Amino acid sequence: MVFVWIGIAIGIILVITLIIKISKINPQVVLGASLRCKQCGSETRGLKCVKCDKKFKSFGV
Numbered sequence: 001m002v003f004v005w006i007g008i009a010i011g012i013i014l015v016i017t018l019i020i021k022i023s024k025i026n027p028q029v030v031l032g033a034s035l036r037c038k039q040c041g042s043e044t045r046g047l048k049c050v051k052c053d054k055k056f057k058s059f060g061v
Helices: 002-024 027-031 050-058
Strands: none
Touching: none
C-alpha cells in the first residue's frame, strides 16, 4: 500500500511540473507554426510568403 501512495505522489508531482512547463511555453512553439518566412524573414502569420512566392514564379520555378 505504501508503494501505491508513493506512486500517486510521484504522479501528482509530474502532472504539476508538466502543467507549469506548458503554461510557460508560447503556443506557437507547441504547434510548430512559424510566423516568419525561412528564406527572407518577413512576417507571414503562418501563411505562404508573398515576397518569396513572387520571386520563384518570376524565375519560372
